[in-house]
Amino acid sequence: MMRTPHGAPIIGIAGWKKSGKTTLSVRLIEEFARRGLKVASVKHAHHAFQIDDQETDSARHRRAGARQVAVISARRWALISELDGAPEPNFDEVIASLDPCDLVVVEGYKSAPIYKIEARRSASITQTPLAVDDPQIIAIAADHDVIDSGLPTFTLDDISGIADFLDSRLGPLRPARSPRAAVRDEEHL
Numbered sequence: 257m258m259r260t261p262h263g264a265p266i267i268g269i270a271g272w273k274k275s276g277k278t279t280l281s282v283r284l285i286e287e288f289a290r291r292g293l294k295v296a297s298v299k300h301a302h303h304a305f306q307i308d309d310q311e312t313d314s315a316r317h318r319r320a321g322a323r324q325v326a327v328i329s330a331r332r333w334a335l336i337s338e339l340d341g342a343p344e345p346n347f348d349e350v351i352a353s354l355d356p357c358d359l360v361v362v363e364g365y366k367s368a369p370i371y372k373i374e375a376r377r378s379a380s381i382t383q384t385p386l387a388v389d390d391p392q393i394i395a396i397a398a399d400h401d402v403i404d405s406g407l408p409t410f411t412l413d414d415i416s417g418i419a420d421f422l423d424s425r426l427g428p429l430r431p432a433r434s435p436r437a438a439v440r441d442e443e444h445l
Contacts, residue, residue, distance in 0.1 A: 257426060258370045262356040264296070265426040270366045270393070271375035272382035276412050280375045280397055281363040287419045292431040293358040298350055300364030307336060358432050366390075371426070373397055373418065395421060 258266050269281045281297065288295050308315045314325045314336065325336045345353075347368045354360060362370060366386065374386050376398035387393040387405055395408040397418060402409045410418050423429045 258351075260296075260351050260354055260357070260360060262354075264357050264360055265429070266351065266360040266362060266370045267422055267426060268362040268365060268368060268370045268372035268392075269375055270364070270372045270386055270390075271377075272380045272384070272386075274377060275380040276375040276377045276397070276399070277363050280373070280412060280415075280418075281361055283415045284419060284422075285361050287415050288359055288361075288429065291419070291429075293429060294356075294431065296354045296357040296360045298354075298360060298362045298365070300362075302364075307334065356432070359426075359429055368392075373422075375412065376400070376402065377412070394425060 260266065267284075269277050269284070271277045281299075285295050285297055308318075308325075308327070314327045317325045318336065318338065323338045323340065327334045327336070347365055351360065362368065366372075370392060371394045372386075372390065372392050374390075374393045374396045376385070376396060378400050385405070387396060387407060393407065395410065395418070396402050396405055397410045397412045397414070399412050408421060410421070
């Protein structure tokens, strides 16, 4: 099982276009956050995405020639970097850049060497199962019956069941204690 440099387990959500990857990812993030975990997520986009609108100040800074723009507020911050023809960062570089957390949920990155849940929907653009060729797929979540996969299978709506499965397979997944709490605990021993 792959982990971040800080030791957090990584789980991928893989599937074809329209397979339910985003919905499953969001619902699992919500479930693990509800359970008290600090969750990080990575989403791979296959297109040139835009995270700032054309008339925002940060978009204007980029258009003016800034190769990196940091946008900071009291609630969040983002760093936008132009690649200028360089290759996109590889998966390991992206994972290494994350802050410490309890779990990383990755959407996309079908070929990454991480454990994955395969999302399947009848309305998916492609119906070819990924699990047949990917030994890193540890379970399937589908909106239809899955026959003879040999893997644990869940409905796409069984978020609690999938989270419990991941807890036992990757974990136990527990919130990390803050360094301050660890010091307090040691002082009471």
